[in-house]
Structures are given as structure tokens and as C-alpha cells.
Amino acid sequence: MSTAPVKRRTDPERAQQRRNQVLEAAALCFARSGFHGASMAEISKQAGMSAGHIYNYFDSKDAIILAFVEREAEHVAGLLRDLDSRDDPLEAMLEDAPMHVAESLDPQPWHMPLEMYSEASRNPVIAAKLKEVDERAHSQLRELVRRGREQRQLPVDDTLLDGRLNTLVTFFHGLPVRGIHRPDMNREALVEGFRCAMRALLLS
Amino acid sequence: MSTAPVKRRTDPERAQQRRNQVLEAAALCFARSGFHGASMAEISKQAGMSAGHIYNYFDSKDAIILAFVEREAEHVAGLLRDLDSRDDPLEAMLEDAPMHVAESLDPQPWHMPLEMYSEASRNPVIAAKLKEVDERAHSQLRELVRRGREQRQLPVDDTLLDGRLNTLVTFFHGLPVRGIHRPDMNREALVEGFRCAMRALLLS
Structure with missing residues (x-):
């Protein structure tokens, strides 16, 4: 760093x-x-x-942003390691969805504050850091989803997994923005909606 | 305004x-x-x-943000009216997904710049405006999805629709953030992933 x-x-x-x-x-x-x-x-x-x-x-303040990016990446890596330690990682993702959704909706100490993303669009050092940690998390996620899908004899080709997992991650990116629009929304219903999408992305 | x-x-x-x-x-x-x-x-x-x-x-700059919110809301209302004019609005949403995904990934003249969401978390006038336009768009979306699901004799209860549609909208919120992380991602694969999630959310 x-x-x-x-x-x-x-x-x-x-x-x-x-x-x-x-x-x-x-x-x-x-x-x-x-x-x-x-x-x-x-x-x-x-x-x-x-x-x-x-x-x-x-x-500098830039160094502080990079530290936020790194800290959030460490938290996510920990979540993914935990999922990977479970026998059926895909079922574990569905089970843990309420916790993961709540964590992304509400400000957390390890969150990268939202507006820092705008900073990334202006600052190539931050953009490169975001990309680097995202690549790391993405390959960790891909390996655990691949294992879960292989257990079920579902297709695991790279393009399909890539699109499915980018969709899944995009949903998590959107949660803090959704929370800002509608702090009053029915969160249990949201989790059910999210599980419906996750099942399709992971188990079909 | x-x-x-x-x-x-x-x-x-x-x-x-x-x-x-x-x-x-x-x-x-x-x-x-x-x-x-x-x-x-x-x-x-x-x-x-x-x-x-x-x-x-x-x-003031706040008045400029409110105008951005209103302009984006008008654009979205236009998209939803267009979908609502089609015979099968759900099939139309799946068909138009590549366009909608591309529009949200790339900066558009009618986009609310990302960092303004952070402003909403500090400024109750902006937060109230975001909520107001979101409620408008959400009921427009709910009516068209309800019609499409009724055509197919799928359940249309409020809680289910609410969770499914919040999930769908959350995905769109996440797209500009995803684009900042991975400007290089395979967009066609992303659209396929998104369509897979949409089918589950809208047609199951």
C-alpha cells in the first residue's frame, strides 16, 4: 500500500x-x-x-482511501474463506444471504464510503487498486462457486461463471445505493427476492 | 422543484x-x-x-442535484412507459436488457453522478426527493410487472413483488459501481447473467 x-x-x-x-x-x-x-x-x-x-x-487522503479499499477487501476475503470452508458453499451462500444483504445495506466500519467510488473515476491509482482487489475477490468467489457447481454437475464454463458472478457482485454494489433511496423498504422481502435471483445464478 | x-x-x-x-x-x-x-x-x-x-x-448546488434527480426520473419513467406499451412487458424487459445494462454502466447525460448519493446521506431534502421519485418509479414498475405476471397467472402478491422488484432495481443501482471496479469486464456475459436473474425474478 x-x-x-x-x-x-x-x-x-x-x-x-x-x-x-x-x-x-x-x-x-x-x-x-x-x-x-x-x-x-x-x-x-x-x-x-x-x-x-x-x-x-x-x-494523504488518497492513502486513506487505499486503506479503506484494502480493509473492505480483507473483510470480503474472510467471508469468502468462511463460505469455502463449508461442505456446500452454494447452499451456504443462500443461507447467509440475510447477513450479507444487511451488511451491505447498512454502513459498516469496513465499508468503503460510497463517494470514494467517484474518486476512483478521477484517480487512476485508486482505480487500479479497486481493480486489483476485485480481481482477487472474483477469483476466490469463482473457485468456490465452481466447486459448488461441480458437486451438482452444473456447467462451469468461464464465460457463464463470469457473467453470473459479475451479476451477483453488482447486486451487492447496489445495496448501499438502494438503502439511500429507500431506508424504509421491506428488508425480509428484499432478501427473498435476492435469494430467488441467487438460486438462478448459482444453481441453474 | x-x-x-x-x-x-x-x-x-x-x-x-x-x-x-x-x-x-x-x-x-x-x-x-x-x-x-x-x-x-x-x-x-x-x-x-x-x-x-x-x-x-x-x-444552489443542491438545486442542481435535485434537477439531476428529476431528469434521471423522467428518463426512467419514459423507459417504463415504453415497456408498458408493449404487449408482453416482461418479455420486453428481457429483450431490452442489453440496452438498459449498457445505459446504467456508462455515464449518461441523464445520470445522477454517483457521488451525489453520498450527498443524499447528509442532506434530508435530497434524501426526500430521491425517495419521492423512487416511489413513483417503483409503482410504475410494479404495475407493469403485475400485468405481465397476471397474463401468465403467476403470483402477484405485494410482498413478493416488492422484494423481487427491489432486487431488480438494486442491480441497476450497482451497475455504475461495477463499471468503476471493472471497466474491462465481459459485458455480453454480464447481460446473460443479468437475464438469468431477471427471468427468475419476473417469470417464476
Whole structure:
């Protein structure tokens, strides 16, 4: 990651804790003032750290975005590893759908704030990072879906899987946007609708 | 819409043209500088109009966002009217999927720039407007899907339709985000994946 090197010898666990403290403060400031509106000074004030101290961990707001991307990617990789540890990964995906849908609908500490995607459309370093972590997650997802479909003797050709999985992932991308439009929607009904689509994408 | 009243007597067609000119300029400025980064001065310069002149049409950047929301809503209402005019609206949705997917993946003049959704999470006026236009589109969509399902004697109960249609709309919300992650993806395969999910949501 293109963050500033830690300039002093520090306890790695403590450094990680400090980095998280900055990320949490940054998420609050971005939500309140927007990515462009939030200054490093505002973030350092929110984090209760001096600006100089913050620069030990992140040398710019861009570095903070890259850390958000990485953190969300780690969370998703953990979910996929968990699914992959189950005997029937496709059935596990359907079972866990309510949790996955709820996690994507509601702001989570590991979420990349929505407007950072706009930043990616302006900033090739962020776009490259998004693509890199997406490729990683996509191949992890493809392998577990391939295994689940092979168990069922369903077709596993690359183009079919590629289109089906991009559709599935697109749905997750859309959830926070849907939540902004309709915070009042019937979430149980949404999960049922989503399961209906998932069954078609994974099990047909 | 909460835009400034047109202060002088003007030709309505010319006024509309001027409003569109401002919206196009604003979309360019938001894409370049971010919503918070773009000033009314930058937008007026991009539009080739004086700042004073712009304020005849929009009294703030918020008023510009509301106009984007309204314009996107009008476009979607037109698409839904077109689908509703066809004999078999569900088959028509499947047929038109490649066009609808492409429109949502690629930036369009009538698109609400992605980062404005973040603005909605901070601004109750924008959130209320998003909800209002979404309710309108949702009932238009529900009526056409209900008709298509009744033709096929499929269940049309409100909760089922609500969940299925929220799932469908969530997919469209996710497309621009997916496009930012993977501008290189196989779009034909994506359309096939999407059609697979649509068939389940609409025709089962």
C-alpha cells in the first residue's frame, strides 16, 4: 500500500490500532463533510491525534482511501474463506444471504464510503487498486462457486461463471445505493427476492 | 422543484435549454472536481454563463442535484412507459436488457453522478426527493410487472413483488459501481447473467 512508511520504530500492534483509529475518524469526517470537504486537519482533530502524527501512518487522503479499499477487501476475503470452508458453499451462500444483504445495506466500519467510488473515476491509482482487489475477490468467489457447481454437475464454463458472478457482485454494489433511496423498504422481502435471483445464478 | 424562480419573462423552451446547459456543465465539473470541490463559479465558467445568470435557474448546488434527480426520473419513467406499451412487458424487459445494462454502466447525460448519493446521506431534502421519485418509479414498475405476471397467472402478491422488484432495481443501482471496479469486464456475459436473474425474478 502506498502509505507513508512508519518513521519510528513502533509496536506493530499499536501501529495497527492507530491506523484503525485514523480510518474510523476519516470515515466520520467523510460522512459529515464529504471526501473533498474533509481536511487532514479535521481528520486529525476527530482522531484526537496531531496532524504530524497522522502523517506517520497516512501521507494523504488518497492513502486513506487505499486503506479503506484494502480493509473492505480483507473483510470480503474472510467471508469468502468462511463460505469455502463449508461442505456446500452454494447452499451456504443462500443461507447467509440475510447477513450479507444487511451488511451491505447498512454502513459498516469496513465499508468503503460510497463517494470514494467517484474518486476512483478521477484517480487512476485508486482505480487500479479497486481493480486489483476485485480481481482477487472474483477469483476466490469463482473457485468456490465452481466447486459448488461441480458437486451438482452444473456447467462451469468461464464465460457463464463470469457473467453470473459479475451479476451477483453488482447486486451487492447496489445495496448501499438502494438503502439511500429507500431506508424504509421491506428488508425480509428484499432478501427473498435476492435469494430467488441467487438460486438462478448459482444453481441453474 | 426547489429551483429559483425564473426572474425574467423568458421563452420556456430557451429557459429549458439554458437549464440543460447548466446541468451539463455541472456534471463535467462534478466529475472533474467532485461535488464539494466544484464551485458555482467553476460551473458558470464551464457553462459559458455569468454566475448571476446561473442563479436565475438554480439557486444552489443542491438545486442542481435535485434537477439531476428529476431528469434521471423522467428518463426512467419514459423507459417504463415504453415497456408498458408493449404487449408482453416482461418479455420486453428481457429483450431490452442489453440496452438498459449498457445505459446504467456508462455515464449518461441523464445520470445522477454517483457521488451525489453520498450527498443524499447528509442532506434530508435530497434524501426526500430521491425517495419521492423512487416511489413513483417503483409503482410504475410494479404495475407493469403485475400485468405481465397476471397474463401468465403467476403470483402477484405485494410482498413478493416488492422484494423481487427491489432486487431488480438494486442491480441497476450497482451497475455504475461495477463499471468503476471493472471497466474491462465481459459485458455480453454480464447481460446473460443479468437475464438469468431477471427471468427468475419476473417469470417464476
